[in-house]
Amino acid sequence: MNQEEATSFLQDIIQIKSVNPPGNETEVAQKLKTLFDKHGIETELVEYDENRTNLIAHLKGKEDGPVLGLTGHMDVVPTGEIEWQHDPFGAEEEDGKIYGRGACDMKSGLVACALAMVSLKEEGLPEKGEITLLATVGEEAGAVGSKQLTEKGYADALDALIIAEPTRNEIKIAHKGALWPQIIAYGKTAHGSMPEVGVNAIVHMNEITHAILGEKFELQYEEDELLGAPTYSIDVIKGGSNTNVVPDQCFINMDMRTVPSQDHSQIIQQLEQVIETVKTTYPDLHAEIRILNDQSPVKTSAEDSFVKLVQRVVNVDGSAELGGITAYSDGSQFIHAKNEFPIVVLGPGETSTAHQPDEYVEIDKYLDSINLYKAIATKFLA
Structure with a gap:
């Protein structure tokens, strides 16, 4: 999938009105499933409620190995009462940005995870281990999807997790x-x-x-x-x-x-x-x-080996700064899985535009994040 196709697919996902309440995430899940089916990536749908469906995708190597989790939520907040300059669900492209509700928080991160898996599949990777995508419902109102998936054991096999919330592709290892x-x-x-x-x-x-x-x-x-x-x-x-x-x-x-x-x-x-x-x-x-x-608040040690790996991917010399965010994420639920694993928040999007009128994502940051996820997965599963 080239850059033009990657941009177009993100626009298709932004145009889906998965506003929470009520959610209506099933259409997003089905769109992702169609993409994965086309590329021979195994998927599973887990229904939460009517028109609300979580999606799990598995990209498995030929040999057993560690499991890297990627996650993003499919719901978006309402558009609000203040008038937008761009159609909230038009996914309009202008000046190197895509505008729309969820463009930043966090459909760009979610789609980047999915396209990283598709690209790795096309390259015949990974050779061992597994990448598991957890696309959730209802993060914006209580993280109900990640709670359901955690209780059902879908996070128990993970050895590390990347949450693709907007951070401008900067590494965050803690959130409130x-x-x-x-x-x-x-x-x-x-x-x-x-x-x-x-x-x-x-x-x-x-x-x-x-x-x-x-x-x-x-x-x-x-x-x-x-x-x-x-x-x-x-x-x-x-x-x-x-x-x-x-x-x-x-x-x-x-x-x-x-x-x-x-x-x-x-x-x-x-x-x-x-x-x-x-x-x-x-x-x-x-x-x-x-x-x-x-x-729950979430925090991973700065000395964790997975954090160090992500730092080396972002900056070859491992000098990438680490930070925290004030909002919560689905990580608040996934930390209750049976196995303990490091969590890194890393995704495209300018956090200050999330939940705001004329929310946007910079296309370059979005495309960069696809390559970041690919590189992290390749190194972690090597």
């Missing part, structure tokens, strides 16, 4: 985790003219939020040299139904981005303690915590 607690306060309705006979859930939630943002809540952690400190913010608050009704429910959603030194269960216990503290002032307060998203 995500913990999204929802705190719900329950009250009792009453007529707005008689608030004393009700229990105002908004008032109680106000006290809880003040306690969280004040001195009663403090995250326990050791700052990470690549990821820095954890963060948290209260990003949603909703309560009440009518101006003349005392509200019987109010909730907040929090977004916490965690580092490897933290324990998510301990954070949840801290939030529960905050609620108990507020109860000493408001004994009729009733609140509970629900977890909307729980993704």
Whole structure:
């Protein structure tokens, strides 16, 4: 497949509206399957839900050997309310870039993985070992596809994994985790003219939020040299139904981005303690915590042999810098496989354009990533 064909195939994939919600990733999976079938690469489809299908592809050598995993997600976020200058699903090519939702995050990385496998197959490689592609559903909303595949054992045989999220082809060996607690306060309705006979859930939630943002809540952690400190913010608050009704429910959603030194269960216990503290002032307060998203932080040692190999591919002298990213990835689920393996995040795309209007990928970076994945696979499986 030449460069023009590689660019055209990426455009075809970007034009598929696999927006999450609802996802509709099956069409992407089928498009990839058709490509692999054409080149004699074994595939398997794993259904997650209606119109939502994961794809696994295996490129096997003639002899047994290590297994290199490649992974990317097929879903994209909504286009948003701000008007685009380019058709979000037109995959328009302009000034050396392809524009479209998912061009950066992360259909370019996913397609580059697939085309690297096709190219290696055409060259009669690998001679030993295996390359396994895990194309997932639902990464943008809880990494549900990678969770399903991990639970079904599809990552258990991996010896190393490359996640093709956008990094401008720079090497990242760590990313933050995500913990999204929802705190719900329950009250009792009453007529707005008689608030004393009700229990105002908004008032109680106000006290809880003040306690969280004040001195009663403090995250326990050791700052990470690549990821820095954890963060948290209260990003949603909703309560009440009518101006003349005392509200019987109010909730907040929090977004916490965690580092490897933290324990998510301990954070949840801290939030529960905050609620108990507020109860000493408001004994009729009733609140509970629900977890909307729980993704582990990921970190691979800079001294790992696979990391060193990737560094030598990116820079012959092995001097390529290592970094971390603040977002989570499907790696948050794949690290729960039975076998422990190094994870490197490496892919085309400018991270700052992800989820933005007029998202794009530079064609040169996209084509370079295909060659990077080929070179890494060749060296790792040699």
